[in-house]
Amino acid sequence: MENVDRILSESPSIEELEDILHGGQLSCNHVGEVWPNLFLGNMYMSHDRYGLWRLGITHVLDAAHGKMCCKGSDDFYGTTVKYYAVPANDLPTFDISPFFYPSARYIHDALSTTDAKVFVHCAVGVSLKERRWIYPNRGFLKQLITLNNELNNKAQSK
Numbered sequence: 001m002e003n004v005d006r007i008l009s010e011s012p013s014i015e016e017l018e019d020i021l022h023g024g025q026l027s028c029n030h031v032g033e034v035w036p037n038l039f040l041g042n043m044y045m046s047h048d049r050y051g052l053w054r055l056g057i058t059h060v061l062d063a064a065h066g067k068m069c070c071k072g073s074d075d076f077y078g079t080t081v082k083y084y085a086v087p088a089n090d091l092p093t094f095d096i097s098p099f100f101y102p103s104a105r106y107i108h109d110a111l112s113t114t115d116a117k118v119f120v121h122c123a124v125g126v127s128l129k130e131r132r133w134i135y136p137n138r139g140f141l142k143q144l145i146t147l148n149n150e151l152n153n154k155a156q157s158k
Helices: 002-008 014-022 047-053 097-111 140-158
Strands: 030-036 040-042 059-062 082-085 118-121
Touching: 014 082, 014 140, 059 097, 097 118, 097 140
Parallel strands: 040 118, 059 082, 059 118
Antiparallel strands: 030 040
16 A cells, blocks of 8 residues: 555556556456446446446446447436446557546535446456556556646645
């Protein structure tokens, strides 16, 4: 956890992130709760409406609603689940950074409501190492490092 705390306060290299992500215990869960009422998972779980219902999921953020995969919709989830699609492809060259803040707002707004549970998924589905495998592409890692720098600079300037 010490490495994670350091990463949150200073920008690591891509290699350092990969070392952290590729180390530790492996699991192949399709979904895991990574924060209270915030679940991360994969496309397999996103297609399991019964499984999502059992978890009490009220909101879905599809972070891979691109041409290559994940074609969820409001119709698929019905009226009991709110759906938000990020038109992204899981490629190192895809710039997902314009969707960071709108996605964060969607998650924040959802979790600010009573009894909400949010399921965020991409195609492969990765989250914290203690929960399952993590193999984000290098393009995504670079964009996360940039976001981390921006957030740290804003926090320091206050």
